[in-house]
Amino acid sequence: MSWGTPPTERADAARNRMHLVATAREMLAELGADRLTMDALAERSGLGKGTVFRRFGTRAGIFQALMDDAERAFQEQVLSGPPPLGPGAPPMERLIAYGRARVGFLIEHREIGRGTLDGRQSVPVGVQMPVSRMHIRMLLGQISLGSANLDILAIQLTAALDGPLLLYLSAADLSQAAAEAERQLAESWQDLVRRVCRP
Amino acid sequence: MSWGTPPTERADAARNRMHLVATAREMLAELGADRLTMDALAERSGLGKGTVFRRFGTRAGIFQALMDDAERAFQEQVLSGPPPLGPGAPPMERLIAYGRARVGFLIEHREIGRGTLDGRQSVPVGVQMPVSRMHIRMLLGQISLGSANLDILAIQLTAALDGPLLLYLSAADLSQAAAEAERQLAESWQDLVRRVCRP
DNA sequence: ATACTAAGCGGGGTAAAGTCCGGTTATCGT
DNA sequence: ACGATAACCGGACTTTACCCCGCTTAGTAT
Numbered sequence: 001m002s003w004g005t006p007p008t009e010r011a012d013a014a015r016n017r018m019h020l021v022a023t024a025r026e027m028l029a030e031l032g033a034d035r036l037t038m039d040a041l042a043e044r045s046g047l048g049k050g051t052v053f054r055r056f057g058t059r060a061g062i063f064q065a066l067m068d069d070a071e072r073a074f075q076e077q078v079l080s081g082p083p084p085l086g087p088g089a090p091p092m093e094r095l096i097a098y099g100r101a102r103v104g105f106l107i108e109h110r111e112i113g114r115g116t117l118d119g120r121q122s123v124p125v126g127v128q129m130p131v132s133r134m135h136i137r138m139l140l141g142q143i144s145l146g147s148a149n150l151d152i153l154a155i156q157l158t159a160a161l162d163g164p165l166l167l168y169l170s171a172a173d174l175s176q177a178a179a180e181a182e183r184q185l186a187e188s189w190q191d192l193v194r195r196v197c198r199p
Numbered sequence: 200m201s202w203g204t205p206p207t208e209r210a211d212a213a214r215n216r217m218h219l220v221a222t223a224r225e226m227l228a229e230l231g232a233d234r235l236t237m238d239a240l241a242e243r244s245g246l247g248k249g250t251v252f253r254r255f256g257t258r259a260g261i262f263q264a265l266m267d268d269a270e271r272a273f274q275e276q277v278l279s280g281p282p283p284l285g286p287g288a289p290p291m292e293r294l295i296a297y298g299r300a301r302v303g304f305l306i307e308h309r310e311i312g313r314g315t316l317d318g319r320q321s322v323p324v325g326v327q328m329p330v331s332r333m334h335i336r337m338l339l340g341q342i343s344l345g346s347a348n349l350d351i352l353a354i355q356l357t358a359a360l361d362g363p364l365l366l367y368l369s370a371a372d373l374s375q376a377a378a379e380a381e382r383q384l385a386e387s388w389q390d391l392v393r394r395v396c397r398p
Numbered sequence: 399a400t401a402c403t404a405a406g407c408g409g410g411g412t413a414a415a416g417t418c419c420g421g422t423t424a425t426c427g428t
Numbered sequence: 429a430c431g432a433t434a435a436c437c438g439g440a441c442t443t444t445a446c447c448c449c450g451c452t453t454a455g456t457a458t
Contacts, residue, residue, distance in 0.1 A: 117318040123371070124369070161355075163357070208424075238413085247439060
């Protein structure tokens with residue numbers, strides 16, 4: 001008798017996954033992103049290489065898993081934290097607050113974010129239907145915008161939020177003056193949203 | 200006597216680079232992006248592997264070179280083609296036309312675009328100061344927007360243009376109904392620009 | 399409790415990315 | 429024209445992502 005869409009994950013598999021994610025996080029903090037190799041992760045966690053690949057599929061998959069993990073706490077704030085990030089504030093203010101928070105989140109986890117990028121996969125990893133995009137789409141639906149294609153607009157705004165940090169700002173730009181970059185991006189996001197949502 | 204900022208590239212080196220880019224393009228068309236390997240490129244072009252790496256630094260570098268190459272023709276249209284893409288039209292119309300054209304360009308060259316992504320490099324390859332971003336920045340400067348940070352806004356709009364195709368839309372989304380996706384993205388870009396640039 | 403089965407596991411194997419260094423060739427000053 | 433020098437070339441070498449397949453173990457039905 002199974003009660004989940006995934007036909008139940010085996011106990012040892014779940015244990016191993018948690019252990020691997022934890023070990024990966026340790027290695028990331030300790031050695032940096034590019035010394036986090038599959039072999040090293042397998043050895044350090046005391047598991048076989050095959051296991052690591054079965055869990056994550058690809059190197060980028062590890063970073064995706066780390067990202068999902070970090071994002072869980074963030075989502076918590078968004079779904080049931082205090083306004084304006086959480087529910088309760090008018091949608092436009094929530095949208096602005098969301099962008100501000102997400103910029104900070106992405107700067108903090110920029111090493112992980114970059115790691116999820118993988119040029120060999122034609123379908124970008126794990127970006128099936130990011131929570132970010134869903135949330136933005138929902139908030140856009142609550143704001144009365146004229147005849148706009150809200151699905152596409154949500155994709156574009158998500159990109160405006162993630163793109164600078166994943167694609168266009170170098171590591172130097174970010175670590176040298178992270179605080180300043182964060183302030184400017186947040187400010188500019190607010191401006192962008194205000195402009196887009198004007199009647 | 201040298202007349203370029205680069206202290207003159209040696210003739211054979213230039214010849215080899217052109218040959219490599221041409222061969223890479225052939226292989227891309229013939230075999231697809233993920234059979235375009237460094238070894239195969241070296242062998243097929245009749246050069247050594249060391250040469251290939253000296254030229255392009257990294258696998259993503261090849262795709263970057265292919266992209267630059269393809270982009271040259273595109274820039275030509277933008278810098279001196281007929282309006283509204285080329286000069287002569289009001290800046291906002293040029294901005295809309297630019298986005299429309301770029302969406303088409305990116306869909307056409309999506310395989311190359313994806314190839315430029317590389318999760319191992321902390322500084323994204325070749326995205327030093329993309330022409331796209333410069334052009335958008337320039338047009339924004341010609342439109343009178345209130346007190347906006349135009350540099351950051353340009354980055355965000357560039358991301359809104361590139362992000363969907365590089366990060367969020369799967370290969371299936373694009374090849375299945377490329378024409379439809381292109382239409383929607385272009386339409387939505389126009390809407391976005393109109394909203395942003397309203398007084 | 400026990401046998402059955404499907405999933406998980408491990409580690410060795412392959413191919414591709416990226417590095418290095420000795421030999422070669424193009425450019426520059428005279 | 430010619431030698432000095434710096435850049436280029438090639439291919440062997442190392443590291444790492446990713447695959448495969450026989451063995452083990454967790455879940456399930458009797």
